[in-house]
Amino acid sequence: MTKLLDQALEIARSLPADAQDDIARIVLQLAGAEATSPVVLSEDERAAIAASKEAAARGEFATEAQVQATWVKHGL
Structure with missing residues (x-):
């Protein structure tokens, strides 16, 4: 190892x-x-992914502060 x-x-x-x-x-x-086996997504999950891809295509991303808040929220 x-x-x-x-x-x-x-x-x-x-x-x-x-x-x-x-x-x-x-x-x-x-x-x-x-x-x-592949994960089967629900319609809500598919819609959330589509919305995320659309936001990314428009150049809309989380701010550094939002990313940091997510890390803190999850203890990372």
């Missing part, structure tokens, strides 16, 4: 169990050990 991966796992151990599981799923996918 590389030093960087060991460091990442050590940090992950300090996170809540649900966050650890999310990280584990991502690592398994990247390593090719977990075959996953």
